[in-house]
Amino acid sequence: MSNNEDKFDLMIISDCVLDIYYRVRELPIKAGDVAVSDIIALSPGGACTTAIVARKLGLKVAVIDRVGGDPFSDILIKYLNDVGVHTGFIKRVRGFVTISNNIIGADDHAFMGYLGVGKELTIDDINENIIRNSRAVFINGFYASFTRDIIKVFAEVIRIARKYSVPIFLDTGPSINNIDLMINLIKSVSTVFMNEKEMRRLFGDINGLANTTRGTDVIAVVKLGSKGAALVHNGVIHQCQPYNVSNAVTTIGAGDTFDAAYMAGIMHGLSPMNSCDLGNRIAALRIQYLTPIELHNLEGLITW
Template identity: 25%
Template sequence: MTKRVAVIGSLNYDIIVKQQRMPHQGETFIADALIQGPGGKGANQAAQCAKLGMPTMMIGKVGQDRFGDALVGSLAAIGVDTSYVKRIGSTGLGVVHVMPDGDYYSSILKGANELLTIQDIEEIAEELKEASFIILQQEIPHHVTEHVIERFKDSQIQIVLNNAPARSISKNILQYVDLLVVNESEAAYMTGQPVTTIAEATETGKELQQITGNTVIVTLGKEGSIVVNSKDSIYFPAKKVNAVDATGAGDSFIGALVYGLSQGFLLEECMKFATEVSAITVMKEGGQDSFPTKAEVSRILVI
């Protein structure tokens, strides 16, 4: 049986500015280039799942504007089911400043993402029950994210939560999350502990694992990632590549991770696969356009 993923989250139109550095306060700084395209953590994760060939449905909201047209159109073009993307208000925007080493600074205008409601989820609850995975992030209203986790806690659906941007979540909710994915700053926010080294990330991952009781992944950008479960913690170094733009790389990682799980890969195999996929992503400019397809990563599908 083919496993299906439902992504409930944000859709943002990205405006990406490439520049040598961020301006100082009060300074006008001349940038090098402008790239525009589809983004948003939810849409990005859905895009990567679909590009790898996984049946994917997107649940969210965009505006009644040209940005909304572009976002829905781009997802539909790569095979995402956009039947559950509603149109209201103005589309969320992401303004991203990309530095020469690929690192970035990002600001978000919530727009229609903030208008997603519990009622929207309840209207499609039966359809969601057909999914094998639900992926959530934190660019939609917090209470909607928590409702989804509680609503499907007793189902066979695996709940994947990317707590980004970082928000406080009660232990009562986290215990129903099957897979928690956070980067170093999000892990630090959740535990109140600094995360600047691999050792600190490992300890933080263990602390979060004690809360969820399930699997926790702490991503460290170009330093790699750590997976912690009830039995062990394993460090996976990032692949050394010529990084051009890290925009969406974390979302690409999550999409690839869930794809691996859907194929029955062992968790260690999923981590290696997701690391390879995100490495391909950072070698190209832009967000979703840089995400590799199944054909592009076919050389590493047999792990």
């Protein structure tokens, strides 16, 4: 990279997907049921929700991932380009982008997805100079539950980032398989994000998380939904208070939004606790819209 124009505040790696939103009268939908959605919407999802929100919070953001040669991938990349996320490091390969069908019911939501070419990301898709010239790296660990090979890629990215003292943020993803390998990754990053279910799968409870990360430099952030969040560092647990929302449209993407806001707070010089508060505040805004695309630019909200 030859000049400052090529440097990014945040390099996002893996799980850039296309979300399709539907809304039905009730869940679950059982065999033989006929359910008709009254809306349909498309939006970048997963780590690309994080990318979009981080961009709206003023960070210069790029994505490294694999997407397909399909029309859905064209739509995904256009959405990212339109909000100013750099897509030049996304590799187009034969196949399909990962699709997440998000089905919103009256009180909850469900997912039906297709794992596309993103699960085949390799270390050859990662340029060491890109990592070196980034202010921070964010890894979305979604695929780590489905393939051990990508965990090796994540471990190599972490090794490169540590070599150049680049802070590393990791979201564990669902953590339904490969628990031991994910815990090893967690111990080697700067900050790790997870929700309450993921925390219980990995550590049993928050005390297990605190004990596992005690004596390390890792900051663990547990997203607790309507209960706010918990920040765990060196065995000490701090609570981050929630923001109440009376007009929630959907909670889909709230966790990805929290990740973006927390990282933006840290990179704008806020403390971890203030960044945690910012994460809750921006996530509360996110759930008032159907998709993250509808959020306005948010940089002015980073004030302390």
